[in-house]
Amino acid sequence: MIRSPRAGRRRPVAAVVFAGLLLSSMLALTACFEKVPTLIMNEVAERYVKLVLAVGRHDEDFVDAYYGPAEWKAEAEEGEPVPVEELLATADLLVHQVQTAKGPRHDFLEEQLVAVHAFLLKLDGKAMSLAEQAEHLYDIEPEPRDAAEFEQAIADVEALLPGDGSLRERVQAFRETFRVPADRLSDVADAILAETRKRTAALRELPQGERFETSFVTDKPWSAYNWYKGDLHSLIEINTDLPIELPSYLHTLSHEGYPGHHTFNSLIEKHMVMDRGWIEYTVYPLFSPQSLIAEGTAEAGVGVIFSDEERVAFLQDVLAPLAGLEELDFAKYDELSRAMAPLKYVRPEAARMLLDEGASEDDVAAFMVRFGLVTEDRARKYIDFIRRYGAYVYNYPVGEDLVNAHLDKQEDRVAAYFEILMPEPIVDEEETRSGPRAWTPSRLAGKEEPKRRRAH
Numbered sequence: 397m398i399r400s401p402r403a404g405r406r407r408p409v410a411a412v413v414f415a416g417l418l419l420s421s422m423l424a425l426t427a428c429f430e431k432v433p434t435l436i437m438n439e440v441a442e443r444y445v446k447l448v449l450a451v452g453r454h455d456e457d458f459v460d461a462y463y464g465p466a467e468w469k470a471e472a473e474e475g476e477p478v479p480v481e482e483l484l485a486t487a488d489l490l491v492h493q494v495q496t497a498k499g500p501r502h503d504f505l506e507e508q509l510v511a512v513h514a515f516l517l518k519l520d521g522k523a524m525s526l527a528e529q530a531e532h533l534y535d536i537e538p539e540p541r542d543a544a545e546f547e548q549a550i551a552d553v554e555a556l557l558p559g560d561g562s563l564r565e566r567v568q569a570f571r572e573t574f575r576v577p578a579d580r581l582s583d584v585a586d587a588i589l590a591e592t593r594k595r596t597a598a599l600r601e602l603p604q605g606e607r608f609e610t611s612f613v614t615d616k617p618w619s620a621y622n623w624y625k626g627d628l629h630s631l632i633e634i635n636t637d638l639p640i641e642l643p644s645y646l647h648t649l650s651h652e653g654y655p656g657h658h659t660f661n662s663l664i665e666k667h668m669v670m671d672r673g674w675i676e677y678t679v680y681p682l683f684s685p686q687s688l689i690a691e692g693t694a695e696a697g698v699g700v701i702f703s704d705e706e707r708v709a710f711l712q713d714v715l716a717p718l719a720g721l722e723e724l725d726f727a728k729y730d731e732l733s734r735a736m737a738p739l740k741y742v743r744p745e746a747a748r749m750l751l752d753e754g755a756s757e758d759d760v761a762a763f764m765v766r767f768g769l770v771t772e773d774r775a776r777k778y779i780d781f782i783r784r785y786g787a788y789v790y791n792y793p794v795g796e797d798l799v800n801a802h803l804d805k806q807e808d809r810v811a812a813y814f815e816i817l818m819p820e821p822i823v824d825e826e827e828t829r830s831g832p833r834a835w836t837p838s839r840l841a842g843k844e845e846p847k848r849r850r851a852h
């Protein structure tokens with residue numbers, strides 16, 4: 397058990413009991429005990445943040461964002477990395493700590509710490525299947541998909557785009573007409589971010605002062621990235637290596653900005669960190685359940701701030717002229733997207749074949765070319781992504797489906813969406829345990845949330 401020195405110092409004062417001061421002493425005692433959980437939690441939270449920073453020394457992707465005290469980061473970067481074995485012991489101790497009580501902070505920290513612990517086991521050389529990674533790192537249990545589902549989707553796409561040449565070439569040729577010219581990318585991005593921000597702010601109050609900047613980059617393993625810098629500020633990077641189609645540009649920037657990652661992060665910083673001092677939220681370990689929630693909400697977000705008609709109208713009337721594109725068949729683009737929707741599971745399936753079934757890279761690439769409708773070269777690049785990020789590939793499709801399934805069950809989809817981003821504070825019997833309870837993937841899936849099993 398971690399002892400809080402500040403709580404320890406207050407105890408004897410409160411324990412001084414003699415006749416004339418009995419009442420005031422009792423009050424002091426009560427006040428003292430009410431403070432204890434918070435003080436202990438602050439210390440556990442600090443140790444969690446420092447643990448995540450220390451794990452980051454072993455994997456450059458692990459710490460996705462950090463905006464806590466600069467000296468903690470400097471401290472973590474000093475000297476040799478702390479051995480994995482030592483970090484495992486710390487993770488073990490902290491999981492035990494947070495499991496001793498319930499409360500919104502305990503719940504979140506336990507969820508995150510179980511993932512950090514599992515990631516450390518992986519670093520320590522433990523073989524972990526993709527399904528095990530999904531469970532221990534992201535709190536999900538994805539089912540393998542039926543190939544018939546992919547066959548059907550391909551048949552549907554065939555029916556939409558009949559003609560000569562390979563299906564991939566036909567799809568590509570159709571999508572090519574939506575390609576935003578390089579010299580228009582910046583103006584179109586500005587228009588998209590302004591509109592999505594306006595729509596998001598009309599639905600949920602954004603923290604005052606939240607802001608972002610955009611930058612165009614090349615040679616990255618992703619198509620866009622939101623780097624959260626703290627102080628309500630994000631850097632949104634857009635990779636221009638690949639053709640950018642107008643409808644997917646809207647989707648991507650909504651994913652990274654509004655109401656996606658930037659919105660999620662700035663709401664967390666405002667309500668958890670600035671208002672409550674919950675320091676655990678200043679660090680974001682990429683390979684953790686936080687990512688499933690982040691990717692799921694970011695994928696579902698554009699459908700929350702636009703109806704289908706509003707989205708098509710915005711694309712057609714505002715963005716297409718700005719991009720210098722004419723006579724685009726947006727209805728058909730949407731039809732095609734719907735037909736292709738089941739194919740979003742092709743990549744996780746490719747990952748399962750590669751990592752769990754021991755399929756050769758040639759076979760996995762052929763599978764992706766056939767069902768993912770990508771070139772051989774793209775398929776090979778994606779294999780590199782799978783090797784680097786493992787079960788992270790599940791976060792997009794599984795996260796999106798979990799979020800949408802949850803929203804479909806609620807009366808007010810919009811309110812429910814923003815409730816996932818920033819939950820309303822709950823108050824338990826003990827004042828000290830009140831506050832927003834962050835959503836976990838299990839809770840989103842409607843499960844009872846039994847204590848999560850730690851990997852061994």
Ligand SMILES: [Zn+2]
Nearest residue numbers: 651657691694
């Ligand atoms: Zn994302």
